[in-house]
Amino acid sequence: MLLSKSCVYGLRASLYLAAKRDEEYHSIRKMSEKLDISFHFLTKILQQLTGDSLMESYTGPKGGIRLSNKGKKATLLDVVLAIDGPRLFTQCALGLPGCGVEKPCPLHDSWAVTRESIKEMLQRTDIEHLAEEGKNSNLRITANGSFVWQ
Amino acid sequence: MLLSKSCVYGLRASLYLAAKRDEEYHSIRKMSEKLDISFHFLTKILQQLTGDSLMESYTGPKGGIRLSNKGKKATLLDVVLAIDGPRLFTQCALGLPGCGVEKPCPLHDSWAVTRESIKEMLQRTDIEHLAEEGKNSNLRITANGSFVWQ
DNA sequence: ATAAATAAAGATAAAATACTCTTAAATATA
């Protein structure tokens, strides 16, 4: 797969929060149920996103998680980079460590172009707009379609 | 990563054989050494490619493996499909099983376009031309650069 | 016949990814 499962869960969580369009902290437990993701696993992923300042958490009763200001403006690329790192956009298609302009593999140039188009797609799509679009058209962000945009 | 390691090894092996530009059967053992891939692992991968008629093997002394006629005309996409299957080109970016035109996820349309551009890149690049280009420019197909085009 | 080579299947191991569980820390509220 292009993106790791952690990354996909992080994206879904980001869309979930963006759809709320508020300043509230939202329960991770509840979110995990709505999105059908293991609570503890989701918690770990969200910690990566708070670690990268895309989200903010609040401990205690009434606590939870929300998008930071940075997170609200974030693109899909920001989330992908926070979780999967830059690997996908830097690594050689044939997995050759030293592949680059000086000593390119046969795929180097072709792949550089395609890779860039993936990056651009992720970069031109921002979480908030995507959530709004999803909300308006009632698009899916869970496997079973259980999630309902509010 | 975009492609599995098995797939990458299959691609390297295909380039290796295409660069030979002959009808000979080439020893898998020798190829595994040149390409710095575990012999047994490579053998398994090549069996997938012979299973898909992209390669032909010959048992016994002086035996080995070569590209079939189909294999000679093959594109990178053919190799990728033979090893990794169509998953990459059919699967939803958010991993949602039922994602499609009727019930799309928020990324559906964007991803469909990007996915197609990946597919096109793999499809417009064929093994033989890539090998020739690699040969002419002495490009790398191993991590350590040990492989030399003959 | 013998040796060389792939075919095939299975056992094992190592590494990466995915997921779970437990305990600690923070905090709202009774």
Next chain:
DNA sequence: TATATTTAAGAGTATTTTATCTTTATTTAT
């Protein structure tokens, strides 16, 4: 202040992918 709730953090388990190793079978050049 005590308690319940919630995230933080770390340890632990499971699964998948990747890789190695072994064995047996089969083919075939010599």
